[in-house]
Each structure stands twice: as structure tokens, then as C-alpha cells.
Amino acid sequence: MKKRLLYTCLAGAISAALLSGCQKQTGQEAAATAKDQAKTEAAGTENSEGTPKDELVFVNFRDIRDLNPHLYAGEMYAQEMLYETLVNITADGYAPCLAESWSVSEDGKTYTFKIRKGVTFSDGEVCDANAIKANFDAIIENKERHTWLEMMNLLVGVSAPDAETFVIELSKPYYPMLTELGVTRPFAMISPKAMKNGSTKEGVEAYIGTGPYVLKESVTDEYAVFEANENYWGEKPKVKKITVKVIPDNQTRILALEKGEVDLIYGKNMIDAEAVTKYKESDKFSVALSDATSTRQIVINTTNDILKDKTVRQAIQHATNRQAISDGIFYGLEKPADTLYSKTVPYCNIELTPYEFSQDKASKMLEESGWVMGSQNVREKDGMPLKLTLLYNSDSVTEKTIAEYLQSEYGKLGIGLEIKGEEEQSYRDNMKAGNFDMVFNICWGLPYDPQSSLAGMRQRVYGDYAAQQGLADKAEIDKAITEIMVSTDEEKRQELYRFVLTRLHEDAVYIPLTYECNKAVYRSDLKGIGFTQTQYEVPFAQMYFE
Amino acid sequence: MWNRFLKNKMAVIMMGFLAAIALAGVFAPLLSPNDPYANDILNKFAGFSLKYPLGTDQLGRCILSRMIYGIRPTLFLSLLTMTGTIGLGCILGLSAGYFRGPVEEIIMRAVDVMMSFPSQIMVFAVVALLGVDVRNVIIANVLIKWAWYARMIRTNVMKYRDKNFVLFSRCVGSGEPFILFRHLLPSIASEMAVLATLDIGWAILNISTLSFLGLGVQAPTPEWGAMLNEAKNVMTTNPVQMIAPGLAIVIVVAAFNLLGDALRDALDPKEVEV
Secondary structure: OHHHHHHHHHHHHHHHHHHHHHHHHHHHHHHHHHHHHHHHHHHHOOOOOOOOOOEEEEEEOOOOOOOOOOOOOOOHHHHHHHOOOOEEEEOOEEEEOOEEEEEEOOOOOEEEEEEOOOOEOOOOOEOOHHHHHHHHHHHHHOHHHHOOOHHHHHEEEEEEEEOOEEEEEEOOOOOOHHHHHHOOOOOOOOOHHHOEOOEOOOOOOOOOOOOOEEEEEEEOOOEEEEEEOOOOOOOOOOOOEEEEEEOOOHHHHHHHHHHOOOOEEEEOOOOOHHHHHHHHOOOOEEEEEEEEEEEEEEEEOOOOOOOOOHHHHHHHHHHOOHHHHHHHHOOOOOOEOOOOOOOOOOOOOOOOOOOOOOHHHHHHHHHHOOOEEOHHHOEEEOOEEOEEEEEEEOOOOOHHHHHHHHHHHHHHOOOEEEEEEEOHHHHHHHHHHOOOOEEEEEOOOOOOOOHHHHHHHHOOOOHHHHHHOOOOOHHHHHHHHHHHHHOOOHHHHHHHHHHHHHHHHHHOOEEEEEEEEEEEEEEOOEEOOOOOOOOOOOOHHHOEEO | OHHHHHHOHHHHHHHHHHHHHHHHHHOHHHHOOOOOOOOOHHHOOOOOOOOOOOOEOOOOOEHHHHHHHHHHHHHHHHHHHHHHHHHHHHHHHHHHHHHOHHHHHHHHHHHHHHHOOOHHHHHHHHHHHHOOOHHHHHHHHHHHHHHHHHHHHHHHHHHHHOOHHHHHHHHOOOOHHHHHHHHHHHHHHHHHHHHHHHHHHHHHHHHHHHHHOOOOOOOOOOOHHHHHHHHHOOOOOOHHHHHHHHHHHHHHHHHHHHHHHHHHHHHOHHHHOO
């Protein structure tokens, strides 16, 4: 017996020694690769002694996937790096990009763009009005896919009278026209040579754009390498090479950052509030937070047997403690949200009474609509238990925590909440198909809010359409949204927005939680970290090392 | 046999330890200082204190209470899995070993097929097919793992089926059920006890693994593997949180394995005396 114990201990010791031996070896290997890297880096900077590092390692939770600029399957930050649109959306309004200037006819129906001269795609093709027309033709060919953009429904035709002029004609004046042309997709330009017989809806041959970077190499689910576009027409980026690693797990990302394998973590759901708070004090790493970009919310499916009752939905609103979520889960980094859109969003500064947190009120409302406490602390009505499922995206770093918190909070009121996590794609598919009782969602953020995200509620774009099907006044709301899009009178438009937003608020379809913000954690010698208008873009072009 | 078992210190210590753990699970409501589901989001990641002896987790729940309540799913689900696996393996192993011929052929070829797949991957596949649920995890474990036990039990049965007392029994006209359950089953019982104990260790690890991956016990039920997963999500910011569930799994699994070893020594004296 004693002998056996001894043997066991010996075996343990030996295996431990072996393990540590392995570790040492990998340590050596790492050192060796580091040396190699240092060598290549030294070689790269030999001519200009003392130049700062110009290679950046970025990290994302998933692969770049299909970067076809006319479809929606790729990562948006990568599409922004490769492709450009006619106009840019900045904090001060629209800025010229591929179009040097533009004019709108007096009736608001004809847009004439003067195309920038001397711009080429990274395969050498010239990006003139004809190339842009080819792109538009390819986009229009797949019109059904883009109906969330109202301009697609109003489009009469596009033409390129000469190589420098591009004309778009609409059937009605449409006020968010330039915004829709400026968003990441689908109106980004790909080299006509990369299309498949002038079409892009079945995929493209190569990801060739006019943007500041070109895609050099990519290995699915491992990494992608972008290099600066030598022939870029604008200011050339300082960071010459960007490697994007795929690391799905939040903690692994943070460890990679600490070990120096990654220089930058950037995004809304890429890093949790704990880590942000931790690195605020650090001098090796810096933290940047954007202003509120969009509203983190839960969509309630109004076609559900339980949730079609408006009183139940309102009770759930009252049962949600936004302040505690903001303070407890986000350490106050994300402020509690009272309404679907923040008041800073255009046209959304209207007076709505927020659903204040009150468990008494919530349980009273549930009692009123006939849900009485049954066995096992779950309310019942006509033998049906008050059980709901909340679907969350398991790739997001905080949704699970919020879900668990709500589960226990609602549980106190006798609402049995089951929580279910799915990886991003199947979560989105289920949301779109309406396979949910309650689901986490975001509004789209600027520049899409409020016009595009409202327009998207009229079709099966995201979960909104499916969720609102149970509303009695759905048709009325849709009609008002359609009217907003083609309204020309500012006051009338504001009035319509007020109507739609008030209805949605009173119908209690959305539980606003917090106003999300973009978060970045990065090495302190990396400078120029900023945030753009679209929350999905990572502005690499402004970044540099000191 | 009992005497030999009681003389084996290791076996007694481990048995006592595991019994204490099981009792703690049974009397969880009396032992745990707090409600394992009550959260206090503003007091998350609290350190060790009198109110929260092991601190709080990412939702401000008491870790010690969750550990104690976690004994229930962790230990009892693995017991259930073990019973299922050994039960199925026993029936098939007994019939294969005793009847021989076509019965054995069919069963053993099925066993070969099952054993040619890596078991963990098969468990994932079955859970993915049936849907994420604890019940399905147990079904998957039983369906995949029985083959190992069927094979071992068959070998044991074959050792005894041609022994004289079985032959005599057959001569005097005992029915087959009688021979199977009165002669063969008791003969292999001691070895099955060893198998069963070792299997529980495996089952605990497996259920914890699946819960760790989010396929087993679902939130908010406290389960050690699931707790470890939750702790992993805050690994860099609150590393203390993973110590309790991690250590608990290691200790209990080790205890079961040591108990299995000790049982074998106690039940099979020939081998120890070397």
C-alpha cells in the first residue's frame, strides 16, 4: 500500500517535471520566434534607424468571412478597410470620397456626382463613373436583398454620361439618400474585373477595392493580413501592415494582449467592463471609450401567447432594473437607457415617460391581467405557466451576465425565464426568423438611426419585423414609417417620427437596457485610437505607433 | 470481505469522505450560509468574508452556497449516469458472455463499432442531435460508454461460465435466469463495484466538461463544471473564483479513483500481496 502511494507520488512528480520541461521548450520556441521576428523587424527598419513600429496586430472574435462589398456576410471593419463609397459620413456631415462633389436637383429627385479623377482599384483598374455604374448595376440586380434601404424602392435609374459624371434618379425626393450611399454596404465599389460576369450576388472573384488597405492573405478562422495600398489616392495610413487574429474567447484575447501577441482590442462586445476598469489604471495599456453609439435592448415577441398581452409586456418593462445593470454589470460605463433611441439621435428628442423600475407595479400589473402565483414560484393563468425564453448571443461578452441577472430578477416576480445562448450566426438567424420569446438586440447606431433601422422594421431584416407582428397597430406604424422616408416637410417628418416612436414605446415591444459604447484597450504606445460615426468601423488609417 | 475492506485505510477514508460530501449535498439547505440563487449585482467579486466565506461570483451570488448546492447535480447526475452505463453494459455483457454464438456476435460487433469512435466526440454529437439538456447528456453518456463495460463484463462472465459450479447447476436443471442472476452476477459483482467506482469519477468529469462547454447543466443551476466555466469568463480579472469549483472537482474525482483502487485491493487479495 505504502509502496503504491510512493509510486503514485513519483509518477506525479515525473509527469509534472515532464510538463514543465515541455513548457520550457515552448518558452524557448517562443523566444526563438520572437528573435526571428525581431530580426525581420530590424531588417525592415534598417534603412531608417529608430522608426517606430508600423505593424499592428488586431483581434476579432470571428473570421473576416465573405468580404463581398455588395452583400452582408463579411465583417464590416474589414469591408471599410478595403472599399470606399461615393461619400463619407463624418461627425460634421457628408464628406467627399470617391465623389469629389455632388449636386441635387431642385425637385430632389436627381443626384449628380462628379467622380474623383486618378483613383484606381488595387488591381490597376481605373475607378471612374463607368466602374461605379457597373457596381450599381450589380447591386440593383440583387434588389430584393437591399430593400431595407428605402432608396432601392424609389430608384428610377443610374447612368454615367461621361467618365467623370454619375447620375442617380429617384421617383420621389428622399432625405436620407446620401446617408444610404455612405454606409459601409452595399454601395461600396469593387473592381469590375473582380465581379463574376458583371454580377456580385453569387460572390466575387477577389476582394479588390480602392480603400487604404489591401487584403494580402487570409486563413479561415486563424488570421488575415492587410497591407497598406501603395496607390491609395488619399493620405496613406501610417500603419503599413495589419494582422487580424481570430480569438473567440474574451479572456484569451485579454491574455494575448497582456503577452504582447495583440496590440489592440476594439469593439462593443469584444471586451467586458471588468477588463476595461482593470486597464484604466495600467500604464502599459490604455483604454478608450466612445460616446453612446446605440441602445442595447431586448425585443419582445408580440406574437407569443403570453407576450401578446400588452400589460404583461409593460409589467416586464417595470420589472427591469436598468440602473442596476448599468452600475453592477458595466460599472457605469454604459448609462441606463430609458427609450429605444437616445435623445441625441436625430428626431428622437421627444417626451416619453420611461417605465420606471418598480417590482410592486410589475406584480400588480401581472395580477391584473390574470397571472396569479402558482406552485414552484411561477405565475399561472388558465393552467399555463408564465415561462419565457430569452435568447442571447454567446459571442457577446456581457449578454450572458445580463441574461442571468434578469433571470433571477424576473424570477422574484414569478416570471420563469429560461436563458439560451447561441453563437452569433445562429442567434441572428433565429432572431430574423422570429424563433424567440425575448431576444437581445441593438438598434443600429448612427448613421442608420433612426431612419434605416425603422425602415428595417417593415421587412424581415432583423427580429423587429417578426416581433411586431402581434401589434394591433402594426399596419399603421408601417404606413407612418413609409411616409417618413419620402416626407419633405421637416415638421411633418418630426411629427411622424413622434407618432412611430410613441407607439412603439407604449406598445412596450422594446426593453431598452443601456446605451452601448465602443470600447478599446490597447498598448500605450499605439496612438490615434478614435471612433467614427459608424460603430462598426475601426479607423485603422488614423492609428500610429510612437 | 467486509473485514478486508475495513482494514484498508485508504478505502475507509475515501468512503467516509465521499459519504460526507453526499450528505452535505442532501442537507444543502441547512449547511449553506446563503441562497445560491440570490444575486446582489452591486456586490459582485466580493472577497472572503463571514457572510460569503468563499466570496461572490460575477452576479454577486455566494460561491460557498453554490458549491454546496452544486454537489446535488454533480454527484447525483454522475451516479445516475453510472447506474445507466453499468446497467446497460451488464445486461449486454452478461448475455454476450453467457449465451455465446450469434447473440455474442451481434453484441460484440456493436461494441466494436461503438469503441471505434472517440467517446467524447460521440457524446458531443449525440447531445447536439438531441438538444442541449441534462437529460440528453446522461442519455448520451450511457449510450456511448456502455460498450466499454459490456466488453469487460463479458470477459469476466466467460471466466465463470465454464466453472464447475455453473456446470453442475445447469446439470440439475436450473433455468438460465437463475444461473445468470444467482451464479454469474454475484461472481462478477466485486469487479463491477470497482468498475462502477472508477466510472463515477469519469462521469463527474464528463458532466462537468459538458457543463463547462455549455452543453450540460444550464444556468442558473449551480454545477461545478458550469461554475468553473463562469469563473473562466472572469479569469483575468477575478482569478480566485475558479479555485473552489476546480479544486472540488479534482478532489472528488481523485477520491473516487482512489476508492476504486482500494476496493480492488480489498476485493482481490491475491494482487496486493505481491
